[in-house]
Amino acid sequence: MAKKSTKKSMPNNLFSALCMLAIGILLIVLKTSAISIAMTIFGVYLIYKGVVTILSKDLVKGLIVGVIGIALITCGWLFVTVALYVLAAVLLINGIGDILSLVRRGGKPNLAEYLSPLLMTIAGVLLIFAQGETLSWMFIVVGALVVLKSLLMIFRSAKK
Numbered sequence: 470m471a472k473k474s475t476k477k478s479m480p481n482n483l484f485s486a487l488c489m490l491a492i493g494i495l496l497i498v499l500k501t502s503a504i505s506i507a508m509t510i511f512g513v514y515l516i517y518k519g520v521v522t523i524l525s526k527d528l529v530k531g532l533i534v535g536v537i538g539i540a541l542i543t544c545g546w547l548f549v550t551v552a553l554y555v556l557a558a559v560l561l562i563n564g565i566g567d568i569l570s571l572v573r574r575g576g577k578p579n580l581a582e583y584l585s586p587l588l589m590t591i592a593g594v595l596l597i598f599a600q601g602e603t604l605s606w607m608f609i610v611v612g613a614l615v616v617l618k619s620l621l622m623i624f625r626s627a628k629k
Contacts, residue, residue: 486622489615496612500605504549512542553604557596564590 496503519535541548567586571578595603 482622483626486619486626489619489622493612493615493617493619496608496615498612500608501601503608505545508541508545508549512538512540512545514538515541550600553596553600557593560589560593560596564588564593 499506515538516535517538519531519533519538521531522534523531525531564586568583568590571582571586592603
């Protein structure tokens with residue numbers, strides 16, 4: 470069996486890494502505005518897709534897609550807010566449930582075992598009571614992780 474050449478994949482890896490770097494920087498700089506921009510772009514795309522579908526003689530499907538695009542542009546943050554409250558509830562339920570099961574188990578408490586459920590519970594509370602600030606920090610952290618990952622990919626591509 471012939472060995473695959475990695476020479477062809479190097480430019481693709483480098484391009485992916487540079488795209489990730491740009492996305493990470495945008496997430497850090499734009500924070501929650503990144504969601505608004507993405508929802509607007511996706512909403513416009515859905516409206517375009519709806520018009521094209523209507524022109525290709527599928528009126529019902531085109532109208533549905535177009536209306537979803539309009540709803541995304543006009544009510545997008547409502548969807549995001551509802552999703553964040555659901556996420557907060559899930560984090561709280563899981564975090565508190567894990568803490569209770571660790572307490573019921575008894576024995577000597579291990580800080581490492583409590584760390585993950587405690588962080589989940591804190592994140593859930595923050596998402597409920599300080600959603601805007603929490604979301605901004607989440608974007609900064611995710612952006613920084615994406616930048617770090619992209620720099621590692623660039624470093625690996627340069628090494629080959």
